[in-house]
Amino acid sequence: INAEYGKQWYQRRVRGKQGDYLIKNGSIYMELEVMSKEQAEKRPAGFGRHPPNTNPTIPEPIRVTTEFGGLEAKVRTVKFIWKSPNRLKFILAIILQIFGLIFGALMFNAPSAVLSSVTG
Secondary structure: OOEEEEEEEEEEEEEEEOOEEEEEEEEEEEEEEEEOHHHHOOOOOOOOOOOOOOOOOOOOOOOOOOOOOHHHHHHHHHHHHHHOOOOOHHHHHHHHHHHHHHHHHHHHHHHHHHHHHHOO
C-alpha cells in the first residue's frame, strides 16, 4: 500500500462451528487516502452519494421498479424471464403446467364419459 493512497480488498472471516477452521464471511473493498488539511479542503468528499460526491464519484445504482400496474410491468417480467439463464426451465415449467391442466381436465371428465358410453 502506498504511503499516501491505498486501496485493497479485505477478507472477513469467522470461526467455524467447531472453532478449528475459518469461513469466509465477506469481502470489503476499501480505499484510504491520507492528505494534508489544505488538500482536504480543496477536495471535500461527501458521505456515499450525498454532495459533493466528486472524489470518487459514486454513480446511482440501477434499480428495477416494483410497480405492479399496467401492461408495462408484465412486459418487463417477461423480458426478465427471457433474458434469464434459467429461461429453459421457465418455459418447461409453463409447458408442464399446461399439460397438467389438460390431463387433470381429462381425468375429471373420464368417469362420466365411461359411464355414458357403458349405459348407452
